[in-house]
Amino acid sequence: MGHGLTRGRLAADAGVNLETVRYYERVGLMPEPDRTSGGHRDYRPEHRQRLVFIRRARELGFSLDDIRALIALSEPGRRTCAEVEPIAAAHLFAVRAKIEDLRRLEMVLDDAVGRCAGGTAPSCPVIEVLGGR
Amino acid sequence: MGHGLTRGRLAADAGVNLETVRYYERVGLMPEPDRTSGGHRDYRPEHRQRLVFIRRARELGFSLDDIRALIALSEPGRRTCAEVEPIAAAHLFAVRAKIEDLRRLEMVLDDAVGRCAGGTAPSCPVIEVLGGR
DNA sequence: CCTTGTTCCTGTAGTGGCTACAGGTTGCAG
DNA sequence: CTGCAACCTGTAGCCACTACAGGAACAAGG
CATH class of the missing domain: 1.10.1660.10 (Multidrug-efflux Transporter Regulator; Chain: A; Domain 2)
Incomplete structure (x- = not known):
């Protein structure tokens, strides 16, 4: 129909x-x-x-x-540009902040995981970073 | 009590x-x-x-x-390390993927916003990227 | 025209990880 | 002993979907 x-x-x-x-x-x-x-x-x-x-x-x-x-x-x-720009710019700002956050956290994780790979240590670096034992 | x-x-x-x-x-x-x-x-x-x-x-x-x-x-x-490592490594992988995603999207946004700042163009680059008009 | 099978219809509930509220009880300081 | 802050429970809301149940409509083949 x-x-x-x-x-x-x-x-x-x-x-x-x-x-x-x-x-x-x-x-x-x-x-x-x-x-x-x-x-x-x-x-x-x-x-x-x-x-x-x-x-x-x-x-x-x-x-x-x-x-x-x-x-x-x-x-x-x-007349869009003047009104669209602040929305897009604010979002871009938020995206950049998020990237920064994730990069910091990538470094911490990468470091801990790197030390983890060592082997059968008595305590684990990842757990230690989190404050366990 | x-x-x-x-x-x-x-x-x-x-x-x-x-x-x-x-x-x-x-x-x-x-x-x-x-x-x-x-x-x-x-x-x-x-x-x-x-x-x-x-x-x-x-x-x-x-x-x-x-x-x-x-x-x-x-x-x-x-004996934690051997069991913790895959969890943390998988998460690290996901974090890196997310960073990549965000970086790509940052570039697109940055480009569009940059062209936006120009002024009172008849059509807006941000809207164009999205496929509007 | 009739059957079959796919797609569509509606309403509702679930996801993750919280956060907020209402209406009532308890704890503690003055 | 009064007053009020902090607690208690259950429930609903947030975002952006996604999935399901039970039923109706549509398109194609016979």
Whole structure:
């Protein structure tokens, strides 16, 4: 009955899990599509574009709240850059902080694991780092 | 009535949220302590040591499942290193993978934000990266 | 037209690792 | 003995999904 895309097709096309589509609709990230006479969702190409947008933004680590804002700002007729930049810059900042955190923790782990590899010591360097015994 | 530590005291000493202590007990990471006559938890120093262990392991990014294993392996009388090393090494591997992911994404973001800063362009590089318009 | 099998529908519950709240009891200091 | 802080329990919420159960609709083959 529908002449557009089914939910399964849309999800596959955009590279997103089937259930995730319904979730995005529920939280207001995806607009409610038309329905077939039988009640099945009937998507159009703009839905696919929107879903790909969301997927890419998620891959870049933006939160769903950020993505809501980015979607609003990507509507035609907006002078976007000035409004988009702070969101992206804040996220970039957070990403860099996360990298720093992980690097510090990589060093501690690497050191402990390196000393661990030695052999059958009576106490383990990894456990020691954690304050055990 | 209790001559040990209260939950609040334990949590503060170990640098952990009050409610988190109860949560760790619920999921079997912290042993159930004795109770006062009135039903309040009454912790002893070994509880604090355990909680600090958990907190440090969390800071290093270990999952609660990993931590359960590490705790078991940190019991006295275990020849730990050979058994601890694979857990820590696997985690180190995951941390490095995460750093790689974040670095890739940092580059994409940095590039887009850099081009964004330019000014009042008609279309925004960040939005373009995401496939919008 | 009818059957078959896949996809879809809805609502709900679970994941990890907490955190927060409500409504009530206990502990302790003044 | 009063007052209030800290505790008690159970439960719900957070994020971003993912999975399931029980049933209806759709597309293709006979």
